[in-house]
Amino acid sequence: MLELRHISQNYGDRALLQDINLSVAAGEIVALLGPSGSGKSTLLAIVAGLQQPLSGNVWFDGQEITRLPPEQRRFALMFQDFALFPHLTVLDNVAFGLIEQRLDKSQARAKALDMLALFGLVDHARHKVWHLSGGEQQRVALARALITQPRALLLDEPFSALDADLRASLRDEFKTCIQAAGMPTLLVTHDEQEARAMAARAVRLVDGRLEALW
């Protein structure tokens, strides 16, 4: 279980997050809504370990991990712009995390190829990532995130760069994948429809505080 306890953060002099408390159970998808600039992405960065909170703690499965560097958390973060590495092929993008886990390069690639097969992307394995469409890129990003068997999944507006039809179909695909993997998942979005489609529970960030939506 992922837990945030009394998290506060400032942006300059402004209090961006004030005493945030939230827990996400394994296999649960919680949507985090709020207008742009409300601090959603900051909260996600704190969970991922990319930012340190001013005060408060992040816990995972009974362990305090607030100061743990991001590479040791094994949380997968997915970005609005996909953040695929442009200098690597699709295959090597997916294999990136495995190589960091000290897996042999050929083994990592073999595993990555299996993963790509699951997502129907085998034909693109040797392509550079910018040859792919938006939807394909986002699938590669998900494959890259899931292959390391992360302990939690953090999604930062994952579908906002895609067009409406694709968004709907990818939403279902992602939901199935996430539930199969059984991880606590935090979905940041400003689209309430998307939140309803994917998440059983939703909270809204308003003036630095969380309020439960459903």
Added chain:
Amino acid sequence: MFFLRNWGRLQSSLWLGLLPAAALLLLLIAPLARLTLTGFTGEASWPGAAPSTWSLWTPWQDDYLRWRVLWSLAQAGITCVLAFVLGLPLAWVLARFEFAGRTLVLRLLMLPFVVPTLVAALGVLALWGPRGLLSGWLGVNLQDTPWLLLYGNLFFNLCLVVRAGVDALGQVNARQVAAARSLGATPWRAFWRIEWPAIAPWLMSSLCLVFLYCFAGFGLALVLGGQRFATVEVEIYTLVAHELQLGQASVLALWMLGLTGSVALLYALLEKRLAAPNRVQPLARRRPQGVAQWLALTAALAVLFAICALPILAIVWRALDAGWKVWGTLLDAEVTAALWNTLRFSTMALALATLLGVQHALAAQRSVAWRTAAFLPFVVSPVTVAFGLLLLYPSWTASLPLLLAAYAVLAYPFVAKSMAAGLDSLPQHLLQAARTLGASPQRTFWRVTLPLLRPALRRGMAFAAATALGEFAVTLFLSRPEWATLTTLIYRRLGHPGAASLDQAFVLASVLMLLALLAFLLIEWPVSEGYERRRPAIGALPVGALHHA
């Protein structure tokens, strides 16, 4: 704990910055301080020099020196005006018209950035000098007129303004222009009210650089200025090397430092005002339509050809025309030694400059002051640097380490700047993605940052290599006779009377040119990374790329 983490980052920045900081301090700031001291006290320490009767104000009281200072300012100003008047229409044509070979022309615009100053000077001589291709044909004699120097200045700086203009025009948002047009503005009015305000700061900042280069330039003025139209930099060199008047020279150098410093400050202020470009939808280029537009395009390309390509072609022509006997002199011991010196000095300096540049860029990521410090070697003229080194380390003036260190300090800002721009444009998300996928900061650097910055590093190295190959001023001041490089050898040949030595100079210049081109192609050309091409061209402009040594 939070504090400790920050302290850790600060510490790594400090360690990274140590070497470049030491280099800047020992090879730039300390010599300048020494120079300033000498300038203020007016003391000449050269043995056998005449007692000094100089004060800080002499350059403005003495007619001869006042002319030198005023002419230095004037030629820089005139070049700016010419470069602007010619450059803006050229940039507009290149930015807005689509035609076959456009990309090639844009690439060729980079050429003057790698042409050594002395080669450029010889190019101008080959066209307009004694027995020059054009002067001979037209029957004019431009020796002892200001035109040679101004032409040389334009050769370098027109390309700079045009490139800045093309990049800036690419940043003009098509939607804004469309909005202006739909609100009733004619194309001409839309240009003045929308495009011009958007590009003016970029052009002004490039003109600041043009002024700086012309004002602090040495090689062109030395070869093309003649007796009457040489600049202050040449005067400083003459005072130091021929008249042994170090006190007088240092007063002049002090004034130069003050004047270039002010222009550099202006440039820095302008640069600061240039907001980071947003993602804009650039205006679509279109094929020229009608006779008038095709004429405009042809005229633009003709002007560009006449100013930026013709001098280079003229050298090649004159060198080929020189005959086998002159080419045979390339095998002379003196020439092969110079070639060898050029190659080994440049290689060693490039290695050193790359190390310094990468470290500086990494250290400068979190510090604006550090970032600005990388510009210091651009701002200070090589003559001033060399003179300062001469004053500060008199016993080391003929030592190889000092010479190489000076080379490296003058060349490394290219690497630092290119790398810093690359680091800035690196999407933070990529680094964050790597971290969350399990890569430590060091692993992220090796696996993501460095591969993505390779094109930037190569570009920086290309310019650094070209600078080192064409280095002239420092070599003239600090080297021993047996350490002659191609540039100093060319200069020596120019000093010899007779057509034969002039021909030899042209042959040597074409060899040097070939080397610079080769270094540039080796390092810069095969950038086939697709994502590079998809990126906007901002940052591609090697601001501060010209070093008029």
